[in-house]
Amino acid sequence: MAKLLHRPEGRRGTLDGHLSRIHDGLVRAMVGAQKDFAHDTLGLPRPVLKALAASLVEFAEDIHCQVGIWSSLERHNREFFGTPLPFLTEPEVDAPPGAITPARVRHLLWVLYPQAIPDLIIAPEHVDLVRMAEVVAGFLGERFADLPTDSAVTQFLGTPNEYGWEVKRKLVWLSTRSYLFRYAFQRYAEEQGAEPTDIGIMDDFICQQCTEWSGLGALDILADVLDLPPERRADLLSWSERHNAVFEVRSGNKDRIEVRNLISGGTYHVRMNLERNPFPRGSYVLGSLVPWGGEWYWSGQQKTFKTLSAKEIDGLKEGYRKLPTIYYRYSPEDLAKARAMVREHYEEFVARHGKDWVVYPDGLAMAADWQKAAKEKFEALPPAKQKALLKRHGMTEYAPSFSLPPDLLEAEGGIGVYFNPDEGQEIVEGFDEVLSGLAKRGVDLEPDEAEAIRGWVLSDSISPGFVRRLAEQHGEESIKAAFLLFKHREGYALDYLLRRYKGRFYRPRYPTLTLVE
Structure with missing residues (x-):
């Protein structure tokens, strides 16, 4: 078991003794498949290939033993998109729960390859992806066919859930060691500049982070895997807050x-x-x-x-x-006030611009417009309120100023500003290329335009609302093309991209506005 290092500690099932041998054979099969690739895009060095093979063996264990991890993902996909495996239409999409099929393997690899190869964008029908999925599914299906279904994972996840720490142990394993999440966890720790053993980083990932698995986190999956009554399931899902x-x-x-x-x-x-x-x-x-x-x-x-x-x-x-995402959980009164103020500012923005988004040529133009808007709002106040406001701020005349980062103030190439009615303003630099790319409706996109669209969609500070707003005006074609989904006509394509890359926006959100006493 030395090559499969991600087993739950203190457990061993009758299946476990077979896994190392299967892993070794799968590595050889995948090396052979790589030699026949039509392109170099998905070629992996042997250490990375071995790690990927370990994930595939554990995936097959999950399917074969019906642990429930993969079936939870498929159930959520049905709920979100009406299909268990987005962008795959062959009959085996509706395969039995215990079947290790090329479609399931292909969807798994479609999400895992970009986690093993940074910045990779790949189409779900890429010829080498299809080839590798067929080789892997055929090999694993044959090797697991007559094996027992008792494994360390089934034993571990089948232990009691009476106390919170019993559930937390399962969450830690699922988030940091299971085939579905460990790549995402390792990447998160690296992005935070922390060791994977850091308890704070581990807890943040477990409770807060959403992943490219249709935006799901470990909480969502474990809530399905464990046999929980409704009230305990609600408890577990609430751990995100x-x-x-x-x-x-x-x-x-x-x-x-x-x-x-x-x-x-x-x-x-x-x-x-x-x-x-x-x-x-x-x-x-x-x-x-x-x-x-x-x-x-x-x-x-x-x-x-x-x-x-x-x-x-x-x-x-x-x-x-000053930490609204935490503070507003405890103060429904202040939350209501903040939401009312954001809505008021939103309505002012729309009244001024005629819509809920606008483009400025550069940062200086944006700052100048903000100053003008603030001055107009001040001048619309009754004289007594104007005087009181000046006195409160120790001013003799109203001269609004905004503290903007120098990079934003000096930015050129267009700045897009969208007013999210629930949270506040969202700002995107380099927006001219986003708009020029969207206007092409997926045809003859320049590389810079595709990259700008991807950056806009992937940005942590941009909500699905902003993406949908421009998709309503310009269509979804260029967004799909930027992610190599242009050939797909499924109605859920944009929904899938937003779930996959913006899952955090589908959990409870709060205004970014801070109330000052």
Whole structure:
């Protein structure tokens, strides 16, 4: 089992003894398939190929043993797009749950290859992808046909889920070691400049990150894999919004403590599984809590303070007010105010521009227009309100200023600004190339235009609403062409791209606006 390093610890099933031999054979089959490739695009060096083969063997184990990881992905795809395997139309798309088919392998490889080859964009019908899927499916289907279905993974995931830490152990394995998520986790850790063993990074990925598997994260998949009653399933899915705060310890022992959230004032009963209680009464804990079965559990790292002064507590509260994605979870009143203000600003933007998006020639033009808009809004106020506003800000005359990053202020090539009615303004530089590419409706796209469109779609700060708004005006063709899906006429193509690359926008979102007391 040395070559398959991603097994749940302390478990071994009757299937496990066969996996190393299957892996070795699959590597040889994939090396042979690579030699027959028509292009160099998908060629992998042997170490990377061996790692990919390990993922494929574990995928086959999942299908053969009906663990439920892959079937959860297919179920979500049906819900989102009406098909279990997007862009594959052959009859085997509807294959039995235990069948290792070329279509399933091809979809798996279509998502995994770009994770093994940075910046790769590949069509789902790429000739070498099809060839490799056929070789892999044929090999794995034959090797697994008569094998037992008892494995370390089925044993591990079949253990009890009574306590939150039992579920968390499964989440850690699924997120960081399973074939579906480990590439994404490794890439996330690298992007954060952290080691994969960093508890904070691991917890952030487990609870918050969405992946290219149709935008799903480990929480979504595990909620399907485990046999949970509805209320526990809801608990698990809610872990994407951990209650992060500074907590005052009010009482407790090694099994349970009671804490008060200094940011919201809420009280939590926290279950623990420790030999001693490391959180003495009167101390303070910076950390995150998640619910499970009517109790709360620590998630990730905690930092303890023996004492905090009133000034320090006020400073912490003020700091959390500037973290809207956390603060608004605790303050429905302020959330309602923020949403009302964003909606008011949105309506002002639309009234001024005639639509909810606009393009400026450069950063200076955008800043000048913002200053003009602010001045017009000020001049529309009654004189008494104008005077009060000037006095509040210590000004003799109104001269609005905006703090913009120098790079944005000096940007040229067009700046696109979309007003998201739920969150606020979204800004894209180099927008002229996006628009010129969209206008071509997928025909004769220049490489720079395709890259600009991909960057716009992939941007963390751009919502699906912005993409949809321009697709309504210019069509989806150039967006599909930029991702090598131009030949596909499926009605869900844009939905798929947005789910795959913007999954986080399909979870609860909050205004970016910060309320100032």
